[in-house]
Structures are given as structure tokens and as C-alpha cells.
Amino acid sequence: MSLRxxxxxxxxxxxxxxxxHHWILQRATAxxxxxxxIWFVLSIVRLPLADHAAITxxxxxxxxxxxxxxxxxxxxxxxxxxxxxxxxxxxHGKHAKIALLLVSSFxxxxxxxxxVLAVLRIAMRSVG
Amino acid sequence: xRPRPMSPHASxxxxxxxxxxSLTHRMTGVGMSVGxxxxxxxxxxxxxGADAYAGTTAVLSSLVFKVLLALWxxxxxYHLFNGIRHLAWDLIYGFERREARRSFxxxxxxxxxxxxxxxxxxxxxxxxxx
Ligand code: HEM
Numbered sequence: 001m002s003l004r005x006x007x008x009x010x011x012x013x014x015x016x017x018x019x020x021h022h023w024i025l026q027r028a029t030a031x032x033x034x035x036x037x038i039w040f041v042l043s044i045v046r047l048p049l050a051d052h053a054a055i056t057x058x059x060x061x062x063x064x065x066x067x068x069x070x071x072x073x074x075x076x077x078x079x080x081x082x083x084x085x086x087x088x089x090x091x092h093g094k095h096a097k098i099a100l101l102l103v104s105s106f107x108x109x110x111x112x113x114x115x116v117l118a119v120l121r122i123a124m125r126s127v128g
Numbered sequence: 129x130r131p132r133p134m135s136p137h138a139s140x141x142x143x144x145x146x147x148x149x150s151l152t153h154r155m156t157g158v159g160m161s162v163g164x165x166x167x168x169x170x171x172x173x174x175x176x177g178a179d180a181y182a183g184t185t186a187v188l189s190s191l192v193f194k195v196l197l198a199l200w201x202x203x204x205x206y207h208l209f210n211g212i213r214h215l216a217w218d219l220i221y222g223f224e225r226r227e228a229r230r231s232f233x234x235x236x237x238x239x240x241x242x243x244x245x246x247x248x249x250x251x252x253x254x255x256x257x258x
Contacts, residue, residue, distance in 0.1 A: 027218060030211050041204060045250040050189070052181040055174055072168070079161040086158060107165075115168045118175035 029078035072115035156203035
């Protein structure tokens with residue numbers, strides 16, 4: 001049982017053992033990203049980037065949409081955790097810090113949602 | 129509210145060249161976070177159809193974006209290998225100063241080699257070839 005007040009917990013000051021969770025997620029997403037980014041970068045540098053039909057065909061092909069969604073979610077998550085640390089390190093005003101952390105979280109969720117939707121749309125179109 | 133305890137300000141530390149490694153990891157990480165926005169915009173354009181895609185690739189094939197693309201590729205190569213070095217440290221491997229120095233050189237060399245190969249594929253042979 002925690003003896004901390006709800007307010008104390010909400011302000012996020014002192015140990016809520018959040019740090020461990022954050023640390024593990026940053027590493028777990030990093031390990032996933034090693035494999036996923038190598039696959040993605042090696043694929044993308046060899047594709048005809050100006051050719052819309054070829055690009056969407058590649059995105060929809062086989063396991064590519066699944067790997068792409070995993071890559072984009074892992075990248076957005078890892079990036080969210082990373083940018084959070086940078087903001088916490090460099091922004092010292094309490095209100096500015098909370099505001100920036102919120103903006104960063106929103107943008108990262110938006111990135112992940114937009115990316116997943118885009119991949120799904122392309123994959124579905126080629127099926128239907 | 130009482131002021132929270134803070135660790136000493138970074139400027140009290142003597143400069144050590146391992147700092148370059150960490151600072152570069154941070155800069156490349158944030159750089160790629162910005163790059164992720166562009167990647168997702170590109171995907172959304174691809175999902176939007178051939179016309180939307182043509183408009184976006186026209187912007188992305190401008191000189192400014194070609195330079196940015198090369199920088200993102202370089203950032204990726206460094207962050208990838210240095211990230212692996214970080215993960216090895218987390219397993220308490222290679223912390224000794226000599227080893228850290230050696231692995232830093234290996235990271236830089238591996239990053240430059242991978243960058244050269246990827247840039248050649250992308251700009252000389254692949255989709256961004258002139
Ligand atoms: C390619 C595979 C990747 C690996 C192995 C990796 C590994 C890591 C590791 C281990 C850290 C923690 C460093 C520390 O504790 O100081 C980190 C931080 C970070 N990463 Fe990555 N990463 C990868 C890809 C990415 C991508 C694709 C992005 C952006 C979209 C990114 C953005 C960041 C940011 C912003 C930080 C925080 C930097 C800091 O706190 O100084 N990383 N990365």
C-alpha cells in the first residue's frame with residue numbers, strides 16, 4: 001500500500017517507481033527498433049520512391065504492413081520516452097515543463113495513430 | 129512547494145570526451161524524432177492517393193530535403209550502433225574506460241561505413257537517384 005497522498009503522486013515528485021518502468025520501456029523499444037529499423041532502412045533505400053504504385057504495393061505486401069505498424073508504434077513510443085527525458089533535463093519551469101510534456105505526448109500519439117491508419121488504409125485497399 | 133533536490137549543474141564537470149558520445153546520441157535521437165514526423169507525413173500521403181503522393185515527393189526530392197535525408201540517415205547509423213553500445217552497458221559490459229573508448233571508435237567507424245553503403249544505395253542507385 002502506498003502512503004503517498006494522491007496530490008503528491010499526481011505532481012509526480014519523488015519516487016513513484018516510475019523511473020524503472022520508463023527505463024525498461026526505453027530499452028525494450030530500443031531492442032525492437034534495432035531489428036525493425038534495419039529491415040526498414042535496407043528496404044526503403046532500394047525502393048523506387050517516386051513510384052506511388054510500387055511503394056503502396058510494397059507497403060501492402062506480405063508481412064510488411066505488420067512490421068511497419070510495429071516499427072512505427074515502437075519508434076513513436078521510444079521517441080516519446082526519449083523526448084520526455086530531454087524535456088525533463090532542460091526545461092526547469094514547472095508549468096512550461098508540464099505543458100511541453102503534454103504537447104510532446106499528444107504529438108507522439110498523433111504520429112502513431114496517423115501512421116497506423118495510413119498503413120492500414122494502404123493494406124486494405126490492396127485487399128479489397 | 130519546497131525546491132526539489134537537483135544534481136550538480138553539468139558545467140561543474142571536467143570535460144571528458146565520452147560526453148561527445150552521449151551528447152551526439154541525444155542530438156541524433158531528437159533529430160530522428162523530428163524525422164519521424166516527415167516519415168509519417170510521407171506515409172499519410174501514400175495513403176492519400178497518387179496525387180497527394182506526387183505533391184509530397186516533389187517536396188521531399190528538393191535539395192533541402194535531400195540534405196536532411198542524408199543527415200537523418202547518418203543520425204540513424206550513429207544512434208543505432210551507439211544505442212547497441214548503451215544496451216551492452218546496461219548488461220554491465222564494457223564500462224571500463226579503455227573499453228568505452230575503444231567501443232566509441234568502433235561505433236563511429238561502423239556508423240560511417242553503414243552510412244556510406246546506405247547513402248550509395250539511396251542516392252546513387254535507389255529511389256532518390258537523380
Ligand atoms: C535504431 C534503433 C535504436 C536504438 C538501438 C536506440 C537506443 C536508444 C537507447 C539505449 C537510448 C537511451 C540512451 C540513454 O539512456 O542515455 C535512446 C535514447 C533516445 N532515442 Fe533511441 N534508439 C533507436 C532508435 C531511435 C529512433 C528511431 C528514434 C526517434 C524516432 C530515437 C530517439 C531517441 C531519443 C529522443 C532518445 C533520448 C535521448 C536522451 O535521453 O539523451 N531512437 N535510444
